[in-house]
Amino acid sequence: MRPYVRTRGLTSPSDDELRLESLVTVAAGRGPAAGELNPDERAVLDVCRPSVALSVSEIAAHLGQPPTLVKILISRLTEHGLLTSATPPPSPEFTLMERVLNGLRALSA
Secondary structure, three states: OOHHHHHHOOOOOOOOOOOOOOEEOOOOOOOHHHHHHHHHHHHHHHOOOOOOOOEEEHHHHHOOOOHHHHHHHHHHHHHOOOOEEEOOOOOOOOOHHHHHHHHHHHHHH
């Protein structure tokens, strides 16, 4: 089945901030009734847990679905208040990490 059929015609997530490394958890609030969710959305909710954050890529791997499809599903579930997502801060630049490593080496010498 084509991904756009599984997402009810959506071809991209509504949340532009949602990345593969974004952490997703089940929200405490209520959303649409279970009957209003399609099987793929229910599958995403089944994988997610309130106390354990999973990345978008981990959820996609658990479901065996393309990450883009999972991002669209997560975005929709977030809009309905069933999931929350947080994007980790960007990684430090390589040169900064290299300077820290050189400083640590200098301390041990």
